[in-house]
Amino acid sequence: MNINTNYLNLEESYLFSTIARKVNEFQEANKDAKVIRLGIGDVTLPLTNSVVSAMQEAVTEMSNSETFKGYGPEQGYEFLRTAVKEYYGRKNVELAPDEIFISDGAKSDLGNILDVFELEGTSLIPNPVYPTYLDTNVMLGRKINFLNGNENNNFLPMPEDGDGGDLIYLCSPNNPTGATYTRDQLQIWVDYANKNGSVILFDSAYETFIKDDNLPTSIFEIEGARTCAIEFCSFSKTAGFTGTRCGYTVIPHDLVLNGTKVNKLWLRRQTTKFNGVPYIIQKGAAAVFTEQGQKETRANVAYYLENAKIIREAFTELGFWFVGGDNSPYIWIKCPAGYDSWQFFDKLLNEAHVVGTPGVGFGSNGQGYFRISAFGNRENVIEATERIKKLFR
Numbered sequence: 507m508n509i510n511t512n513y514l515n516l517e518e519s520y521l522f523s524t525i526a527r528k529v530n531e532f533q534e535a536n537k538d539a540k541v542i543r544l545g546i547g548d549v550t551l552p553l554t555n556s557v558v559s560a561m562q563e564a565v566t567e568m569s570n571s572e573t574f575k576g577y578g579p580e581q582g583y584e585f586l587r588t589a590v591k592e593y594y595g596r597k598n599v600e601l602a603p604d605e606i607f608i609s610d611g612a613k614s615d616l617g618n619i620l621d622v623f624e625l626e627g628t629s630l631i632p633n634p635v636y637p638t639y640l641d642t643n644v645m646l647g648r649k650i651n652f653l654n655g656n657e658n659n660n661f662l663p664m665p666e667d668g669d670g671g672d673l674i675y676l677c678s679p680n681n682p683t684g685a686t687y688t689r690d691q692l693q694i695w696v697d698y699a700n701k702n703g704s705v706i707l708f709d710s711a712y713e714t715f716i717k718d719d720n721l722p723t724s725i726f727e728i729e730g731a732r733t734c735a736i737e738f739c740s741f742s743k744t745a746g747f748t749g750t751r752c753g754y755t756v757i758p759h760d761l762v763l764n765g766t767k768v769n770k771l772w773l774r775r776q777t778t779k780f781n782g783v784p785y786i787i788q789k790g791a792a793a794v795f796t797e798q799g800q801k802e803t804r805a806n807v808a809y810y811l812e813n814a815k816i817i818r819e820a821f822t823e824l825g826f827w828f829v830g831g832d833n834s835p836y837i838w839i840k841c842p843a844g845y846d847s848w849q850f851f852d853k854l855l856n857e858a859h860v861v862g863t864p865g866v867g868f869g870s871n872g873q874g875y876f877r878i879s880a881f882g883n884r885e886n887v888i889e890a891t892e893r894i895k896k897l898f899r
């Protein structure tokens with residue numbers, strides 16, 4: 507037996523381990539320094555009351571023989587799929603319940619979706635971007651073209667910024683840059699995909715951070731998307747489910763390749779390789795869509811966005827170039843002249859005792875850029891920005 511040698515082509519990611527080592531070394535040498543972490547992509551606020559109550563009720567149901575649940579439907583319980591359908595309905599996007607697949611988070615489906623496409627196609631992947639897209643393609647030995655995100659296109663690359671592809675990954679609002687595509691830009695992408703017979707894999711994990719009503723929160727708000735797109739969404743950043751695990755993937759019936767519905771293949775794939783998300787978790791996720799759940803969720807998102815605003819104001823005052831932070835929890839700043847991503851990381855850590863994420867960890871085009879996350883607590887965000895202002899003023 508031989509291994510899948512494609513795995514040997516994966517680049518080791520030392521990003522977060524290097525950050526942890528540098529922070530530990532610094533803290534060891536400066537025991538009294540209060541280090542503030544604005545580097546993490548994880549949420550910090552706990553699950554909301556609605557979610558916790560719903561999960562507690564579900565636990566009680568599971569402890570009772572009359573209401574106990576064993577294996578559930580692989581595609582997700584109808585109550586949650588209906589809640590997702592109604593959520594899209596409020597954005598004027600009509601979905602059939604069987605176009606929605608409940609998942610254990612966006613990451614699994616983003617990787618697993620490659621099962622239903624031919625291996626020979628070319629993937630078009632933004633640079634920089636969330637590293638899962640690239641690594642899952644490398645694992646299968648797929649051909650990869652990159653889409654150049656840069657200062658000129660405000661890190662929102664368009665078809666002319668790459669050499670084309672059959673599977674197009676778009677992430678909006680983007681991790682790491684926080685940049686968010688406009689309706690017109692997504693229309694160009696949808697038209698491009700329909701014309702070329704490509705499929706857009708649209709990652710909307712951060713859609714609840716979009717506050718500007720003119721910006722689309724789903725690819726299916728764009729005309730023509732039903733014949734060329736799949737959407738991946740998640741309760742992770744929306745409702746603090748990073749450790750609880752739940753998401754959903756939308757595959758319209760109109761997405762047909764070689765005379766076959768991709769939806770049908772994905773259903774077959776899921777019923778074969780996946781046994782569904784726990785009932786207790788799905789009950790918690792459904793509570794996110796209740797009126798009270800939406801209110802609580804919006805309050806948490808507003809808290810992070812206020813953090814983002816404080817960070818943006820600090821960098822505006824300092825005259826740094828940046829994108830993001832207005833409709834996303836990430837602010838993507840250009841390092842001052844003379845600093846690459848890691849040199850800027852070291853300066854912030856050593857002189858302001860603030861930790862961020864070097865942009866180069868998200869792709870070569872991230873070199874010279876830096877991601878600051880708004881997922882921290884308010885007090886720390888204020889203190890960190892004061893220190894940064896003092897350092898660069």
Ligand code: PLP
Binds near residue numbers: 681739742747752
């Ligand atoms: N997509 C993007 C752009 C992300 O940044 C993340 C997590 O950081 C995910 C997907 C994964 O989300 P989940 O927790 O639902 O697997």
